[in-house]
Amino acid sequence: MIFLNIIICEDNKEYIEKISKITKTVFEDRSLECNIKAFNIYEEAINYIKSLNSYEDCLYILDIDLKQEKNGLSLGREIRNIDEYKGEMIYVTSYVHQMQSVFKYKLKILDFIDKGYDIENSIKEALNVYIKIYKDKIENESLIFKVGGNVFIIKPSDIICIETDKSKKKIIIYTIKNEISVNLTLKEVQKDLSNQFVQIHRSIIVNKEHIKMIEDINGDLYVVLTGGMKEIVSKRREKEIRACVIQ
Structure with a gap:
């Protein structure tokens, strides 16, 4: 059974709802289970991430401008110190001119999405790429057990x-x-x-x-x-x- 952790950090509640809804729809359409946790406060997101036992199944969807003392780039760097680059990361932002900063921070991101350009399809495409990467990875590395009519990939x-x-x-x-x-x-x-x-x-x-x-x-x-x-x-x-x- 594939079960993924999706962590969203975005200061705008409207975008949180939109991204969460799109993400839930994509995973349901692929018959996959996911646990979506959304935060609009930097510290709450970090505390939750620190509480996790593993990070290979994590996808972080982050905004750059969190309108707080620390921005989304600082959040991304702190996440990478915690997860040691095991999870995947997507930035969704209105500040496309800051794309180069993402690479300067050496965050290893999966995609950089412009909020002002067809955000729904862009997120769907990024999520489908993430699902493929994750499935390929776990099918190569994981143990597969059949129990009755269920298949568990661990x-x-x-x-x-x-x-x-x-x-x-x-x-x-x-x-x-x-x-x-x-x-x-x-x-x-x-x-x-x-x-x-x-x-x-x-x-x-x-x-x-x-x-x-x-x-x-x-x-x-x-x-x-x-x-x-x-x-x-x-x-x-x-x-x-x-x-x-x-x-």
Whole structure:
């Protein structure tokens, strides 16, 4: 399942509504789910972006003139410091003469749209390009699982851990967004995982990127994962897991 985060920052509420409506229509027409968050205040947009767990699925649609102390170019640069160029960025503005400034800031943008020239079609075209880029990227990098009539496309970076469900002879894949039960064994799925995953117990594999800390509890070692999940580490794997966290 493809689920995308669309973050809009625009000082004009009329344009916020217009851009949000166009975006929602494009994604619905393509049968894709998206979470649209719109802001007219710089700090609120940044705080929301900082709260996200991943950025590969983010698209930022920004205005340049936010009529605040900091403008949209400063916002773009701060976003790039946070997301490390993992998301895509579109500027929608009336100030087309500032296009060169976007490139001077080294923001790596997908498109620069003039509000005064057929904004609806321009946004639709940019969004369709974004969807194609994103689909190509995740289909090359992601794991695909079929569950009944549903197909789940999951980025490895979104997986927190994978655990054997002994009672149902399945595995449960815990992601930053949901959990999925699949008719596979841990061994079967392990062959498709990169070395960013480590087995901490015979029934649990975790994503090293989601290990927040380790804890000793009554003589047993646990990893604390994204979202506060705690999983026990087998005695024979303690040294390896401690090394992962130190790294």
